[in-house]
Amino acid sequence: MKVGLKLALAVVGIGVLATVPSWGSAVLVQFGINALILATLAQSWNIIGGYTGYPSFGNSVFYGLGGYGVAIAMVQFQLPFEVGLTIGVALAVIFAVLLGLPVLRLRGHYFAIATLGLAEVMTAIVSNLEIAGRNVGLILPLLKGDTPFFELALALLVVTTLTVAWISRSRFGFGLIAIRENEGAAAVMGVNTTLYKILAFALCSVFAAIAGGIHAYWITYLDPGSAFDVTLNVKMIIMAVFGGAGTIFGPVLGAFVLSGISEILAIKVTSLASIFFGLVIVAAIVFMPRGFADLVQRFRHLGWRYFQENIRTYRV
Amino acid sequence: MQLLWQILINGVLLGGLYALMALGLVLVWGVLNIVNLAHGALIMLGAYACYYLFTGFGWDPFAALPLAMILLFCLGYLIQRYVLNLVIRAPMFNTLLITFGLEVVITYLAQVTFSADFRTVNPSYAGANFVWLGATVPLVPLLAFGVALGLTLALWLFLDHTRIGRAIRATAQNLTAARLYGVNPRQLYALTFGIGAALAGAAGTLYGVVSQINPYIGSGLTAKSFAIAIIGGLEKSIYVLVGGLFLGIVEALTALYIGPTYTDVVSFGILVLVLIVRPTGLLGRTA
Secondary structure, three states, rough: HHHHHHHHHHHHHHHHHOOOHHHHHHHHHHHHHHHHHHHHHHHHHHHHHHHHHOOOOOHHHHHHHHHHHHHHHHHHHHHHHHHHHHHHHHHHHHHHHHHHHHHHHHHHHHHHHHHHHHHHHHHHHOOOOOOOOOOOOOOOOOOOOOHHHHHHHHHHHHHHHHHHHHHHHHHHHHHHHHHHHOHHHHHHHHOOOOHHHHHHHHHHHHHHHHHHHHHHHHHHHHHHHHHHOOHHHHHHHHHHHOOHHHHHHHHHHHHHHHHHHHHHHHHHHHHHHHHHHHHHHHHHHHHHHOOOHHHHHHHHHHHOOHHHHHHHHHOO | OOHHHHHHHHHHHHHHHHHHHHHHHHHHHHOOOOOOOHHHHHHHHHHHHHHHHHHHHHHHHHHHHHHHHHHHHHHHHHHHHHHHHHOOOOOHHHHHHHHHHHHHHHHHHHHHHHOOOOOEOOOOOOEEEEEEEEEEEHHHHHHHHHHHHHHHHHHHHHHHOOOOHHHHHHHHHHHHHHHOOOOOOOHHHHHHHHHHHHHHHHHHHHHHHHHHHHOOHHHHHHHHHHHHHHOOOOOOOOOOOHHHHHHHHHHHHHHHOOOOHHHHHHHHHHHHHHHHHHHOOOOOOOO
């Protein structure tokens, strides 16, 4: 019953969202595309960060490679968008496997910093590539209308979320959770940890790369700074954590709520929205470190003591 | 050969400043197990403190340095005491995110208060230099190098030879045992983070003298500090000198032989490579 209700709600939600371009204003549709792409990124990060417990700060590399795959194919070789997207995804998967192999051996801070370093290296390399337009970037051909991008982004989010749903109840997903909880024990139980981690990394690279490709074609402009933006990477993490990392709908919820709030604030002052974003991160980590899903679940029993309880657990 | 000698001198002078930039990061990381993503933002604040003391009150940048350190110490103390202490025992990932939140808040508050314009600190002796063994030695970077070296050594002596320093090291090794010996971790953590912030303030002051500043330099400086910290290793604060000098020289050589736009490729490439091959740093013991 409960699962059925959730499923029905999700289907109705998707149906309503799909009709947004037919009645929504241009501003709403553009906001929607951004929110859907961020939700996809948060959801794809969820696979490696939420389920596997490897806090990657380098997922923006996949996003950037997807974008550059599309941009280079369309601008330098006049290939269609689909071909560019395939190239971008292929690049991202190759990158995930080749660099995942050594980097996924690191844990905790070291993994986080190594992936952060990879994002910086990629920015620096791409700014030196003639074919990628160096520092200046590339301007893509313009496709009129936001509707196709909206539907495309929505479809991508649905597929990503379905994949996460499948992961959460598959043998593969249980393996990832085992790695998150105790990697040594998982290995002893017969989980091929290296293979599982690489697969998880490659899987999230696919979705992030497609999101990057769609975004690049939509914005029609790409430069190294925005393609491999580390802030974007932190955004997807905070959205996933805010909603609840390691849950199916948490990252989507977190992405929608946070992009909604910062969009409303950005109407007033842009820098104010950024300050607010920072404050939300600080407050969320202090008061609800286990995310929105946990808040909803335990607030019912504990009431306002829930926040006190969280601080008491982690303070010194 | 002459050119190489000049490049080496530039690299070494830059490396001293690099070491100081990463020193606070290493201290906080080693003692509190917090990877402080706001470290670069604190450096940026130090640079602005120097800028305003210089343009507003006519203070010499090197005279402004102690005051900038005190200001940043107070800020760091408050941040740790009233924010970070609340989450310090949470998983490492949470502390990482919260410092990123602080970085965003500091950066954009700085943008609102100081504006996004580029600023420079230009004392009258800014362009002064002298010739030593055939190479031109610029005066300001040399002074900055001296101060950075002095502060690094001072921290090392402080940690090794004072009561508080020993308490800090003891806490880093074993919190429970340190508590049993009467260490108050709330105070001590705040103190440590304050010292880390003060070192960032000092680095910022010197950075402001040798380079342009704006509110957004923070994240790049954090990334660079990571590279320095990882190359040297986190075991001893003095190792950071090795990391700083190494990176300074490598960057100078890269700029000469490969091209100035490739310095970031090389420095962050080395960061990733060292992490993969020797996560304990070049000087660290093998696990």
